[in-house]
Amino acid sequence: MTPPFADELNLRLCHRCKYACSLDRDRHRCSRCNALLHRRKPDAIARTWALLLAAFVFYVPANVLPILRTTALQHDSTTTILGSVVDLWQDGAWDIAVIIFVASVVVPVAKFLILAFLLVTVQRRSRGSCRERTQLYRGLELIGYWSMLDVFVVGLLAALVQFGVLGDIEPRLGILFFGLVVVLTMMATLTFDSRLIWDAVKDER
Amino acid sequence: MSDDDVNKTEQSPPPAEPEVRERRWHLPLVWIVPLVAVIVGLSMMVRAWQQSGPVIEITFETAEGLKPNQTPVQYRNVVIGNVTGVSLGEARQQVVATVELSKEADAFTREDTRFWVVRPRIGATGISGLGTLFSGDFIAADPGNSSGHAERFEGLESPPPITYGEPGKRFQLQAEDLGSLTIGSPVYYRSVQVGQVVSYQLDKQGNGVNVEVFVSEPHDRFVSGNTRFWNTSGLDLDLGVDGVQVHMQSLVSLVTGGIAFGTPLVNSLDTMGAEEDSRFRLFDDRGTALAPEKGEPERIRMRFAQSLRGLEEGAPVDFQGKNIGEVSRITLDYDESDQTFPVVVDAIMYPKLMGRAYDKFQQSQQSQESQNNGPKPSQSAIRELFETLVGRGLRAEARTANLLTGKLFIALEFYPDADKTNIRRHAQTMVIPTRTTSLDRIQAQLTTLVDRISKIPIESISANLDGSLRDIRQTLTQMNDDVLPASLATLEGIDKLTLAMGEALGSAAEALGEDSPQREQLQQALTEVERMSRSVRSLSDYFRRHPEALIRGRQERQNRDDLRP
Numbered sequence: 001m002t003p004p005f006a007d008e009l010n011l012r013l014c015h016r017c018k019y020a021c022s023l024d025r026d027r028h029r030c031s032r033c034n035a036l037l038h039r040r041k042p043d044a045i046a047r048t049w050a051l052l053l054a055a056f057v058f059y060v061p062a063n064v065l066p067i068l069r070t071t072a073l074q075h076d077s078t079t080t081i082l083g084s085v086v087d088l089w090q091d092g093a094w095d096i097a098v099i100i101f102v103a104s105v106v107v108p109v110a111k112f113l114i115l116a117f118l119l120v121t122v123q124r125r126s127r128g129s130c131r132e133r134t135q136l137y138r139g140l141e142l143i144g145y146w147s148m149l150d151v152f153v154v155g156l157l158a159a160l161v162q163f164g165v166l167g168d169i170e171p172r173l174g175i176l177f178f179g180l181v182v183v184l185t186m187m188a189t190l191t192f193d194s195r196l197i198w199d200a201v202k203d204e205r
Numbered sequence: 206m207s208d209d210d211v212n213k214t215e216q217s218p219p220p221a222e223p224e225v226r227e228r229r230w231h232l233p234l235v236w237i238v239p240l241v242a243v244i245v246g247l248s249m250m251v252r253a254w255q256q257s258g259p260v261i262e263i264t265f266e267t268a269e270g271l272k273p274n275q276t277p278v279q280y281r282n283v284v285i286g287n288v289t290g291v292s293l294g295e296a297r298q299q300v301v302a303t304v305e306l307s308k309e310a311d312a313f314t315r316e317d318t319r320f321w322v323v324r325p326r327i328g329a330t331g332i333s334g335l336g337t338l339f340s341g342d343f344i345a346a347d348p349g350n351s352s353g354h355a356e357r358f359e360g361l362e363s364p365p366p367i368t369y370g371e372p373g374k375r376f377q378l379q380a381e382d383l384g385s386l387t388i389g390s391p392v393y394y395r396s397v398q399v400g401q402v403v404s405y406q407l408d409k410q411g412n413g414v415n416v417e418v419f420v421s422e423p424h425d426r427f428v429s430g431n432t433r434f435w436n437t438s439g440l441d442l443d444l445g446v447d448g449v450q451v452h453m454q455s456l457v458s459l460v461t462g463g464i465a466f467g468t469p470l471v472n473s474l475d476t477m478g479a480e481e482d483s484r485f486r487l488f489d490d491r492g493t494a495l496a497p498e499k500g501e502p503e504r505i506r507m508r509f510a511q512s513l514r515g516l517e518e519g520a521p522v523d524f525q526g527k528n529i530g531e532v533s534r535i536t537l538d539y540d541e542s543d544q545t546f547p548v549v550v551d552a553i554m555y556p557k558l559m560g561r562a563y564d565k566f567q568q569s570q571q572s573q574e575s576q577n578n579g580p581k582p583s584q585s586a587i588r589e590l591f592e593t594l595v596g597r598g599l600r601a602e603a604r605t606a607n608l609l610t611g612k613l614f615i616a617l618e619f620y621p622d623a624d625k626t627n628i629r630r631h632a633q634t635m636v637i638p639t640r641t642t643s644l645d646r647i648q649a650q651l652t653t654l655v656d657r658i659s660k661i662p663i664e665s666i667s668a669n670l671d672g673s674l675r676d677i678r679q680t681l682t683q684m685n686d687d688v689l690p691a692s693l694a695t696l697e698g699i700d701k702l703t704l705a706m707g708e709a710l711g712s713a714a715e716a717l718g719e720d721s722p723q724r725e726q727l728q729q730a731l732t733e734v735e736r737m738s739r740s741v742r743s744l745s746d747y748f749r750r751h752p753e754a755l756i757r758g759r760q761e762r763q764n765r766d767d768l769r770p
């Protein structure tokens with residue numbers, strides 16, 4: 001026997017202050033912070049899809065375009081994300097290679113896949129393993145900003161390595177797209193409403 | 206966002222109307238985000254496609270220094286493309302570098318465009334490409350002039366010494382041996398570098414090497430049809446009859462070889478610049494290159510009865526001090542009649558090197574021929590000349606050219622006192638009679654001198670001398686014993702006499718002393734005499750002027766003026 005839903009108790013959660021408003025008192029605004037009340041996040045699925053797709057589109061140039069330009073003693077080289085991973089691996093720094101690979105490839109791809117999976121299951125009103133899907137979503141929220149690691153690394157390097165003729169590191173367009181990917185996936189995660197996962201259960205009831 | 210426009214009244218009683226108003230058709234604004242993303246992505250793709258230039262493939266021997274996406278293609282240090290891939294060729298004999306050129310680098314797809322990898326290398330013209338030590342290797346390009354375009358190119362293994370469009374001329378040199386020349390070896394004119402070796406290849410028959418040199422503008426006009434090229438490779442240490450001569454063009458040519466050219470002053474009528482791709486002979490050294498034209502060679506042979514140590518093949522043959530040929534072969538012969546080993550020296554002589562003498566002789570010969578109505582070949586004319594010369598005492602002689610090195614040379618000199626001989630002829634060679642070297646003759650004279658000295662009877666001479674000395678000693682002892690005492694007594698007598706004389710002289714000196722009365726009297730007497738003579742003189746003067754005074758006596762004041770001088 002599952003516990004009752006908020007709807008059934010005529011309650012609605014304020015998105016801003018998380019106050020459980022009683023619809024009996026005020027149907028539109030939070031009685032505590034006066035924010036508009038929604039049953040679910042508005043247009044959650046469409047917005048998440050949109051942001052996810054945008055992130056996916058940006059993920060292509062983020063990987064194709066170089067993220068860094070290293071100038072060391074006139075030796076010019078540009079690095080893409082995957083290229084740097086391969087280089088680091090070949091240079092023997094496999095630990096750093098793994099970190100960068102996880103942060104910049106595994107995590108974003110995982111986010112795409114998980115979000116897409118959640119969206120699809122919600123739209124199909126699947127009822128199975130709701131708990132696990134919710135856990136997936138929580139995990140998604142948790143790891144989201146770790147993808148910014150790359151952006152931070154590039155930013156730090158570009159700021160620190162400015163030795164003129166001896167060596168110079170400049171960020172390249174790729175990192176901008178990568179940052180956009182991270183931001184967009186995080187936004188997509190935020191716009192997704194995890195309660196939608198359970199709605200199918202309610203409908204069944 | 207669709208339900209933003211709810212009523213704005215606060216705490217108003219809830220309307221009884223529907224809970225949420227929804228538009229029937231609505232496109233969430235959020236879809237703008239992926240739309241923008243797609244537009245951005247598409248625009249980037251379009252831009253990349255617009256910027257992408259031709260893709261070409263260049264084959265190299267090795268992919269050393271070529272890294273995909275890192276190795277640029279440069280022209281005058283401007284990046285015009287990038288290596289996008291490096292792979293093995295079909296037969297694994299080569300590597301193929303795929304190069305993406307930028308859009309404006311269209312000229313670099315011309316058929317005769319050349320590509321090469323710039324690496325640090327120590328080349329003919331010094332060290333090049335040092336910058337690539339830090340920047341990494343890159344592919345350099347030299348756009349061609351051809352109208353056709355290609356997609357596959359053969360990369361050069363070394364940078365081309367001359368890039369297209371450089372003004373100047375190419376010349377073909379034929380050398381017997383390449384020496385230490387390489388591509389890029391410098392070409393000098395008066396020790397100024399004016400060009401370099403562009404390429405070389407063996408003759409088709411393998412008889413020589415064809416060297417192609419490039420002389421840049423404006424120095425190419427110094428190459429005329431008369432110009433001689435010679436090899437200045439390395440250090441030219443010439444231990445000839447003139448002593449040690451060291452020729453060196455520059456340190457670069459010491460390492461990489463080099464070519465120099467010059468134009469001999471004589472007969473320099475052809476001073477116009479030579480045509481492109483003109484053919485020249487590459488001489489081995491400056492001396493042979495700038496030597497005047499030799500003309501027809503003439504073989505001569507000489508038989509020497511002496512050792513010719515120091516005579517080498519190539520030693521000069523002098524005629525009256527002028528070099529007119531060189532020794533070509535030295536062999537040993539055996540003379541059965543007197544069982545000796547004469548040295549046979551073959552030499553090549555260039556009569557033309559005799560210069561004006563030869564010309565004059567030929568002219569006289571020609572005039573003779575015109576009289577005889579029978580033209581003779583010039584070779585027999587030369588022989589005739591030498592016949593007459595030998596008849597007048599021309600002899601060959603091996604002389605020391607350099608006492609330090611002991612080198613010999615052959616001198617043709619006149620010895621009018623020499624025995625009369627005739628020139629002998631051997632098929633193609635003239636046999637010129639020889640004479641023993643003056644030095645050898647001195648040697649012989651010295652030997653006879655030493656012989657004579659050794660014949661002198663030194664022992665008997667010394668015995669005689671000994672006896673004479675003994676006699677002398679005897680005579681001396683006699684003198685000591687007898688003659689000396691007598692002479693002593695004589696000397697004593699002389700001593701006494703001297704004393705007496707000294708006394709006499711002392712009294713005489715006393716008489717003539719400074720304050721002696723005798724001296725004073727003498728002085729007075731002398732003064733008297735002086736006065737007397739003066740008056741006598743005036744008297745005589747008076748009488749000369751007035752001879753009548755002898756009769757009339759002296760007349761006062763009559764002619765006073767006469768007395769004035």
